[in-house]
Amino acid sequence: xxxxxxxxxxxxxxxxxxxxxxxxxxxxxxxxxxxxxxxxxxxxxxxxxxxxxxxxxxxxxxxxxxxxxxxxxxxxxxxxxxxxxxxxxxxxxxxxxxxxxxxxxxxxxxxxxxxxxxxxxxxxxxxxxxxxxxxxxxxxxxxxxxxxxxxxxxxxxxxxxxxxxxxxxxxxxxxxxxxxxxxxxxxxxxxxxxxxxxxxxxxxxxxxxxxxxxxxxxxxxxxxxxxxxxxxxxxxxxxxxxxxxxxxxxxxxxxxxxxxxxx
Amino acid sequence: xxxxxxxxxxxxxxxxxxxxxxxxxxxxxxxxxxxxxxxxxxxxxxxxxxxxxxxxxxxxxxxxxxxxxxxxxxxxxxxxxxxxxxxxxxxxxxxxxxxxxxxxxxxxxxxxxxxxxxxxxxxxxxxxxxxxxxxxxxxxxxxxxxxxxxxxxxxxxxxxxxxxxxxxxxxxxxxxxxxxxxxxxxxxxxxxxxxxxxxxxxxxxxxxxxxxxxxxxxxxxxxxxxxxxxxxxxxxxxxxxxxxxxxxxxxxxxxxxxxxxxxxxxxxxxxxxxxxxxxxxxxxxxxxxxxxxxxxxxxxxxxxxxxxxxxxxxxxxxxxxxxxxxxxxxxxxxxxxxxxxxxxxxxxxxxxxxxxxxxxxxx
Numbered sequence: 066x067x068x069x070x071x072x073x074x075x076x077x078x079x080x081x082x083x084x085x086x087x088x089x090x091x092x093x094x095x096x097x098x099x100x101x102x103x104x105x106x107x108x109x110x111x112x113x114x115x116x117x118x119x120x121x122x123x124x125x126x127x128x129x130x131x132x133x134x135x136x137x138x139x140x141x142x143x144x145x146x147x148x149x150x151x152x153x154x155x156x157x158x159x160x161x162x163x164x165x166x167x168x169x170x171x172x173x174x175x176x177x178x179x180x181x182x183x184x185x186x187x188x189x190x191x192x193x194x195x196x197x198x199x200x201x202x203x204x205x206x207x208x209x210x211x212x213x214x215x216x217x218x219x220x221x222x223x224x225x226x227x228x229x230x231x232x233x234x235x236x237x238x239x240x241x242x243x244x245x246x247x248x249x250x251x252x253x254x255x256x257x258x259x260x261x262x263x264x265x266x267x268x269x270x271x272x273x274x275x276x277x278x279x280x281x282x283x284x285x286x287x288x289x290x291x292x293x294x295x296x297x298x299x300x301x302x303x304x305x306x307x308x309x310x311x312x313x314x315x316x317x318x319x320x321x322x323x324x325x326x327x328x
Numbered sequence: 329x330x331x332x333x334x335x336x337x338x339x340x341x342x343x344x345x346x347x348x349x350x351x352x353x354x355x356x357x358x359x360x361x362x363x364x365x366x367x368x369x370x371x372x373x374x375x376x377x378x379x380x381x382x383x384x385x386x387x388x389x390x391x392x393x394x395x396x397x398x399x400x401x402x403x404x405x406x407x408x409x410x411x412x413x414x415x416x417x418x419x420x421x422x423x424x425x426x427x428x429x430x431x432x433x434x435x436x437x438x439x440x441x442x443x444x445x446x447x448x449x450x451x452x453x454x455x456x457x458x459x460x461x462x463x464x465x466x467x468x469x470x471x472x473x474x475x476x477x478x479x480x481x482x483x484x485x486x487x488x489x490x491x492x493x494x495x496x497x498x499x500x501x502x503x504x505x506x507x508x509x510x511x512x513x514x515x516x517x518x519x520x521x522x523x524x525x526x527x528x529x530x531x532x533x534x535x536x537x538x539x540x541x542x543x544x545x546x547x548x549x550x551x552x553x554x555x556x557x558x559x560x561x562x563x564x565x566x567x568x569x570x571x572x573x574x575x576x577x578x579x580x581x582x583x584x585x586x587x588x589x590x591x592x593x594x595x596x597x598x599x600x601x602x603x604x605x606x607x608x609x610x611x612x613x614x615x616x617x618x619x620x621x622x623x624x625x626x627x628x629x630x631x632x633x634x635x636x637x638x639x640x641x642x643x644x645x646x647x648x649x650x651x652x653x654x655x656x657x658x659x660x661x662x663x664x665x666x667x668x669x670x671x672x673x674x675x676x677x678x679x680x681x682x683x684x685x686x687x688x689x690x691x
Contacts, residue, residue, distance in 0.1 A: 241685035252672035270651040273547035276587035281529040284595040288525035300512045
C-alpha cells in the first residue's frame with residue numbers, strides 16, 4: 066500500500082509538472098507561447114538577445130502571446146515583465162516586445178534604465194520601423210528589426226550618451242553613420258554635376274535647332290484666346306501635427322513605459 | 329595690268345597677291361604693295377559675264393574665272409577645295425590629311441555674294457588661344473605643342489534661306505490654389521484652353537552646303553555679320569581656300585525650315601503667360617518659302633592630331649567665335665574628381681554635423 070501510494074504521488078507529481086507551464090525565467094529572452102514560430106528560430110533569437118543583453122545593462126526580451134483579448138496589452142505586458150522578474154541590475158532595466166500575432170496587437174515596454182533609453186518618442190520611432198513588417202504578416206523580419214533597433218539605441222546610449230527624443234532626433238551615432246553615407250552620396254552627385262559642367266567647357270559645338278536670331282520683326286500674333294473650361298477640386302488628408310513637442314518618457318506606477326498599437 | 333590681276337600677281341613685282349582682312353585690300357606677299365579690289369576688277373570681264381547671264385550674272389563661273397582656280401581633292405575625306413594654283417593646298421583643312429591631288433577646276437555654280445574675312449590669321453590664332461583658356465582639363469602639352477601655324481582660312485559654301493512661318497498652337501493651361509479645411513488640404517485648379525496663331529518672317533537662316541564640314545561646327549560659329557556681305561569677286565579668295573558645295577539648297581532646306589518652325593513654336597508658347605502650367609496639345613507650322621541665296625562665308629579651320637585622335641576647330645572669320653572640342657587629360661580629370669568629392673563630402677558632413685558626431689564617438 067505504501068509502495069502504491071508512493072507511486073501514485075510520484076505519478077501525480079509528474080502529471081502536475083507536465084501540465085503546468087514552465088515558469089519563465091529572466092534567462093528566457095524570447096518565448097513563443099503561440100507556437101507560431103519554429104523552435105530553431107526562437108533559439109536563434111534567444112541567443113541573439115542574450116548576447117546583446119549581456120553587453121550592456123539593459124536586456125532585450127520578446128514575448129509572443131495570443132491572449133491579449135483578456136486585458137489591455139499594456140497590463141498584460143507589465144504583468145509578464147514583473148512576474149517573470151525580467152530586466153538587468155537592481156532596477157530591472159530592459160525593453161520588451163510583447164506581440165500578439167493572432168489579435169494583431171503589440172506593446173513595447175521599457176523598464177528601469179530602459180525608460181531613459183527608450184523615450185516615448187524613441188519607442189514610437191522604433192515601432193514605425195517594425196510595425197510595417199507586422200502589417201504585412203512578416204513577423205520574422207519585424208522581430209529582427211525590433212532587436213536591431215533596440216540594440217542600436219542601447220549601444221548609442223551607453224557608448225555615446227545618445228537618446229532618440231523629440232528634439233534630439235538627428236544626433237545618434239548610428240544615425241550619424243547613416244547620414245555620413247548620405248553625405249557621401251550627396252558629395253558624389255555634386256561632384257558629378259560639377260565635373261559635367263566643367264567637361265562641357267571643353268566642348269563648344271552643337272547643332273542649332275532654332276533660328277531666333279534670324280527673326281525679322283518678331284512674332285506677329287494674329288489670334289489669341291484663353292478659354293476657361295472648368296475647375297477641379299481635390300482634397301488631401303493632412304492632419305495637424307498633434308505632437309505637443311514634449312520629450313522624455315511617461316513612466317507608469319508599475320515603473321514601466323509603453324508604446325503599443327495594432328497592425 | 330589687268331592680266332596680272334586676274335592671275336593674282338602683283339603689278340609691281342609679279343609676286344602673288346592675297347586678300348588682307350585688316351585692310352580689306354589685295355596685298356603682295358613679296359613687296360607688300362596693296363591694291364583696292366574695286367581698282368583691279370576687270371570691267372571687260374564683268375561685261376562679258378553679264379552678257380552670258382543678264383539676270384543671274386553671278387550664278388555661273390566664267391571660263392576666265394575657272395582658269396584662275398585649281399581643284400584640290402582630299403584623298404581621305406573626299407573634300408573638293410578650290411584655291412589659287414599659287415596657293416597649293418598641302419593639307420586638308422577638314423581632316424588634316426596631307427594627300428591632296430590637284431586637278432583642273434570645272435565647277436558650275438558660283439556664289440552670289442561673299443563675306444570677306446575680317447580677322448587675319450593672327451587674330452584667329454588668338455581667338456583659339458582664348459578658347460584654350462580656363463579649360464582645367466586641357467593637357468598642357470596640347471596647348472604648347474599645338475600646330476597653330478596650320479590655321480587655314482576657308483570660304484565655306486552656305487545657303488541663306490528666307491521664309492515666313494505661319495503657326496498655330498493649342499494648349500491646355502491651369503492655375504491652382506491650395507488652402508486648408510480642417511484636416512484636409514483642398515486644391516482648386518482652374519483649367520483653360522489656349523489658342524495662338526501668328527507668323528514670323530525669317531531672313532538669311534544659314535545652312536552650309538559642304539558635306540565635309542560638320543553641321544555642328546558651322547551652327548556653333550554663327551552668327552555671321554551679313555551686313556558686310558559683298559558681291560562675289562574672285563579677288564576676295566586670294567590667299568584662301570574655298571570649298572565647293574556638294575549638298576544642294578533643296579537638300580538643305582528641311583534643316584533651315586525646321587529651325588524656323590521650332591523658333592515659331594517657341595515664340596507662340598512664350599505668349600502663353602499667366603498660367604502655372606501650360607501643356608501644348610496641338611501645333612502646326614507651315615513655311616512659306618522665300619529666297620535662297622548661295623554665299624561664301626569665312627571660316628578659319630584648324631585640324632590637329634592628339635594621341636592618334638583628330639581634333640577639328642572652326643573659327644568664325646568675322647568675329648572669332650570658336651567651335652570645337654578639346655581633349656581632356658584623364659589624370660587631371662581624376663584628380664579633380666577625387667579632390668572635389670573629398671571637398672564636398674567634408675563640407676556637407678561638417679555643415680550637417682554628422683562628421684563631428686562620428687569623430688566625437690571615436691575619439
